[in-house]
Amino acid sequence: MVVHAHPDDESSKGAATTARYAAEGVEVLVVTCTGGERGDVLNPSFQVPEGHEFDTVEGRRAVRRLEMARAAEALGVRQTWLGFVDSGLPEGDPLPPLPEGCFALVPLAEAAAPLVELVRSFRPHVMTTYDPTGGYPHPDHIKCHEVSYEAFVAAGDGSRYVVTGGAEPWEPRKLYYNHGFSMSRMRAVHEAMQGAGLESPFGDWIESRAAREIPEREVTTRIHVADHFDQRDAALVAHASQIDPDGFFFAVPRDIEADVWPTEEYELALSHVPTTLPEDDLFAGLREER
Template sequence: MRVGVLLYPDPVTLTAPPRLLLVHAHPDDETLTTGGTIARYAAHGVHVTVVTCTLGEEGEVIPEGLRGLAVDAADQLGGYRVGELRSACAALGVADHRFLGGLGRWRDSGMAGTGANAHPRALVAGDLDEQVAALETIVREVRPQVVVTYDANGGYGHPDHIRAHQITTEVVSRVPDIDRFFHTVASQGAAATGVRALSELPDLPFRLPEPGELAVVPDEIITTAVDVSEHLPAKLSALRAHATQVSVWQSGNGSDSYAASYALSNGIAQPVLGREFYVLAAGEATGVETDLFGGLFDGRDADAQGTR
């Protein structure tokens, strides 16, 4: 089958494509941290499911002409971001997108310590058991071999990212047929290299980050670096789809791995890197260095209904 030949060095017998499920807190998170990974595996025939926990209603709006959507104005940003997310998923090749509990069930909780944390539909104010049950239903239906979400700090401490970690971790502990569970992280070394390269590019419209300003982890804890360099055009298209939240810039040198940058509403430049990074939280580590699925299908069926 074509999937095995493309993804793995030795042909394998698959009765169904490999399945990857990612749990993210808000629209745009799927692209910011895992967009290249999604595009790579989708292009190779993997069935990719993205679960988004909220509509991102509390996000700050970058374009002046759309600021009336914000929570302190019309409070219509969540619905608008649904459209952005659909466009981004199409650019990345996502086969299956779900909202946790259904569209609009849980609301963006905002940053820690804000009044939005107490909104009756805020994700962090919601019933954890209900949220776990909603994700467990999806996971048991999709039957992914690999699941991805954030680490215990949610990457940078956002309450919804932390709750997504808690929900997903509990579901992974309940569902026996998940082979690997990963945390998406940012590499300290790769980020530093990317920022240095950005500092040498002319006309960068964003300010460079100060030391310690980007949320990164030490390289020694990273278990997996997925090469997404061939899929950066898809990631950049998806980043542009999230126009209320993300500004994208590219220099004229398309051959430069660090010729693209994005910034959130804070205007801090972040490099668009040719690799995305993960920490294996559970599962067999053999073969994970460059591939979330590495070594999983040697001598056995990829279908959850087959031999496990």
């Protein structure tokens, strides 16, 4: 089970990993916390699908659901929604308040309850989500971490989140934080592109103060996924309102990426099975358990 804040996050963070495991026969469920209703159009070539609109909350939600369905198909995974409303990314100084009723403002127990029920019904052995910083300080990403951690530790406790007629308690075995933004990866790809005489999309970024201040979290697990970059890319393109097919995500030639950085990285946060670090498999320790 992979838990994300918005539609398109599952395609930009760990997508090739989910595609790989799905191709190997693992049942993969993507859980999307919000509908992405406050996402702006980030693709200059985007055209609203026929029969839809994008200038109302309901219209944006419907388009984002359509895009999400296409992305899930590209990855070969199942997907479901928690049903919360996108908080948006407030900007300004001072920061404006978050919108009333948005995901980030929902009390933790209320926000985690539907995810606990999903964990109990789907019964995942492995869960992935964001680290406590959210990967970057978006209020929905931070909230996504909080509800995912809460669901991981609470779903196996029959005295918590008691629902009449609900599924039996289930304790997932391993919790990972995905590393969606890796400065080490950016630097390696940047240097490889420069070495090949190509313009790197990361040049200004890796030299910026903001980049220098990003803490590099521990990597415990590297999943080799180069064979599934094409599925990841297809999933990204499926989010047509958000992803520019001529933009940042596609600026690195795939042969260079596969040569320099063919993996996706994770941080093992909690484990109820013995495992030896570093790992090359999210199911390390679990396959032996079976």
